[in-house]
Amino acid sequence: MPTLTSSSIVAAAGGSFLLETRTPAEVFTPEDLNEEQRQIAATAAQFAREEILPAAAAIEAKEPGVLASKLRKAAELGFTSVDIPEEYGGVGMNKVTSTLITDHISVLASFSTAFGAYIGIGTLPLVWYGTEEQKRRYLPRLASGEWIAAYSLSEASSGSDAMNVRTRATLSEDGSTYTLNGEKMWTTNCGFANLFTVFAKIVDPATGAEKFSAFLVERDTPGLTVGAEEHKLGIRGSSTCPLGLDGCKIPAGNLLGEAGKGHHIAFNVLNVGRFKLGVACIGGARHALAYMIRYAKERIAFGKPIAEFGLIQRKISASATRLYAAESMAYRTAGMIDAGLAQLSPELAHSPREMQRRIEEYAVECSILKVYGSEMLTLVADELIATMGGYGYVEHYPAERYYRDARINRIFEGTNEINRLIITGWLMKRALSGQLPLLPAIKKLMDEVMQPPSFDTGGDEGEVLAREAEVLAAAKKMALFAAGVASQRFMTGLQEQQEVMADLADIIMQVFGLESALLRARKLAGAGKGTAEAAGAMTGLLADETMGLAEQAARRVLAACAEGDLLRTQLAILRRLGRFTPADAVGLSRTVARHAIRLERYPV
Numbered sequence: 001m002p003t004l005t006s007s008s009i010v011a012a013a014g015g016s017f018l019l020e021t022r023t024p025a026e027v028f029t030p031e032d033l034n035e036e037q038r039q040i041a042a043t044a045a046q047f048a049r050e051e052i053l054p055a056a057a058a059i060e061a062k063e064p065g066v067l068a069s070k071l072r073k074a075a076e077l078g079f080t081s082v083d084i085p086e087e088y089g090g091v092g093m094n095k096v097t098s099t100l101i102t103d104h105i106s107v108l109a110s111f112s113t114a115f116g117a118y119i120g121i122g123t124l125p126l127v128w129y130g131t132e133e134q135k136r137r138y139l140p141r142l143a144s145g146e147w148i149a150a151y152s153l154s155e156a157s158s159g160s161d162a163m164n165v166r167t168r169a170t171l172s173e174d175g176s177t178y179t180l181n182g183e184k185m186w187t188t189n190c191g192f193a194n195l196f197t198v199f200a201k202i203v204d205p206a207t208g209a210e211k212f213s214a215f216l217v218e219r220d221t222p223g224l225t226v227g228a229e230e231h232k233l234g235i236r237g238s239s240t241c242p243l244g245l246d247g248c249k250i251p252a253g254n255l256l257g258e259a260g261k262g263h264h265i266a267f268n269v270l271n272v273g274r275f276k277l278g279v280a281c282i283g284g285a286r287h288a289l290a291y292m293i294r295y296a297k298e299r300i301a302f303g304k305p306i307a308e309f310g311l312i313q314r315k316i317s318a319s320a321t322r323l324y325a326a327e328s329m330a331y332r333t334a335g336m337i338d339a340g341l342a343q344l345s346p347e348l349a350h351s352p353r354e355m356q357r358r359i360e361e362y363a364v365e366c367s368i369l370k371v372y373g374s375e376m377l378t379l380v381a382d383e384l385i386a387t388m389g390g391y392g393y394v395e396h397y398p399a400e401r402y403y404r405d406a407r408i409n410r411i412f413e414g415t416n417e418i419n420r421l422i423i424t425g426w427l428m429k430r431a432l433s434g435q436l437p438l439l440p441a442i443k444k445l446m447d448e449v450m451q452p453p454s455f456d457t458g459g460d461e462g463e464v465l466a467r468e469a470e471v472l473a474a475a476k477k478m479a480l481f482a483a484g485v486a487s488q489r490f491m492t493g494l495q496e497q498q499e500v501m502a503d504l505a506d507i508i509m510q511v512f513g514l515e516s517a518l519l520r521a522r523k524l525a526g527a528g529k530g531t532a533e534a535a536g537a538m539t540g541l542l543a544d545e546t547m548g549l550a551e552q553a554a555r556r557v558l559a560a561c562a563e564g565d566l567l568r569t570q571l572a573i574l575r576r577l578g579r580f581t582p583a584d585a586v587g588l589s590r591t592v593a594r595h596a597i598r599l600e601r602y603p604v
């Protein structure tokens, strides 16, 4: 049996999945984890099981100190210092390891939100942009759990419109201190965090010029006040409060990065925030799915366990399938980041700038993971309630909490609306700048579709999952065709056509999801893994879903761009691209469910 190896992982260009084809060996999947990483995953899962789940009620009731103490316990095991370099007290591991910790620790959304805000958006600004002195001062405390971090960007009047903050910073005449005035909203971990990355505009008193910047603000700074906890729909155990800054004086040395460059910090860090959020959704969904399956096996109706009913099996398989796609995308992306860093010299590989550059390269994949992961979790939580009937709806069982908790993931770290705009906008920007050869690919495709149909399906007959490969090739063409028509019609005004941008983003997301799933299923099949059958069946289900969603979205794009004969011609081309043989979705769903029910968990 060939062993799975990660040495051949390719650091493909961000967004290039739309244009290029990859082999299974070129993408990282969870099966490529080495022994040490598997051990770390098992320790994170054990911590979640033994420390977080038993404290769930206390955390949800916001019993004082419980959540913070669990974060500190996670720190003792090194989980909070995985992204902090060793010279500052961290354990400085690669992105795959960081991904699997977030994945396996995420069984309770209140905890995973606090954890993500602390180790991701709270700590990374300092790791990436801090001066030597700032890092020496703060990072060892954050790594050890002595201090907890938070990120304060949003305000009452600026959430999505993040640069429009009203908080102001004024430099003293002698240049020694900044005075901050304003009020931040929605700061996660606010109730107990010790260090805040606060975004404010520096005002030049002479010219009135404003520079959007970031600052490190310690909790006990005079003038800093923490407002009352918000009463939320979900993640009730997490802390979310306003942060008041009233004449708050901080040393000038606590300016983070350069004055006027705060947007680089805010947005680069959000790429990681989005990635980690998607990964936390995967962990949460895996946990919810296992619960769904166990419940379905125990609940008897009409004389048998409801797990034997086809419609319950379909809930299990639909949940597992989306989870499989999200998981495959997440580890593939983490692997690409690590592969890119591995190509650098050892000094550069640990350079914060390089780390940032590699992650920024995958901004589109990070946004996809955020949107897809959060919507996948919503589906899983909903199917869990459906599986449990009335019991799903009452507080005594965790399903209603999963359902409430899932909703926030579509709001923070950039709403899913904003992230859909980012996905298409980022790709178009790269295309226009020539960084991604999207425009030549669109032109080639446009020329090709105007020719009589060829019999080249783009698939690879005889290969495992050849039908799915064919669907993937067609979906990629649909994405390029719809993008080509839309950019010809609207040119640079495409940004203003948000509905079209979002439809294109949906097709692009499906392509990335299906390709990641397909490559992983082929890798499993090639290695003769027992999980290959379930992975293949889920890939089959995804292929049908991709074709349905992509064709529908592309049709809307075309109809928004043309009318009359032109539209009819374009629709005929779309129909040609969308011609495929549907799978036996009922059979595939039963196959996935059979494996999941036997294992009592997600079947890969």
Ligand SMILES: Cc1cc2nc3c(=O)[nH]c(=O)nc-3n(C[C@H](O)[C@H](O)[C@H](O)COP(=O)(O)OP(=O)(O)OC[C@H]3O[C@@H](n4cnc5c(N)ncnc54)[C@H](O)[C@@H]3O)c2cc1C
Pocket (backbone or CB within 6 Å): 117, 151, 152, 153, 154, 156, 157, 158, 159, 160, 161, 185, 186, 187, 188, 189, 232, 240, 408, 411, 412, 413, 414, 415, 416, 417, 418, 498
């Ligand atoms: C529990 C919780 C925790 C949070 N934690 C943090 C934190 O730790 N740090 C932090 O800085 N922030 C945090 N936030 C804030 C969060 O990031 C914002 O709520 C989010 O970015 C949305 O901003 P908003 O609430 O102002 O909504 P708005 O920006 O007003 O958006 C309202 C609606 O309009 C849509 N919209 C806005 N602009 C556009 C556009 N250009 N095109 C199309 N649609 C648009 C949005 O998608 C949304 O549907 C948190 C929020 C919550 C609820």
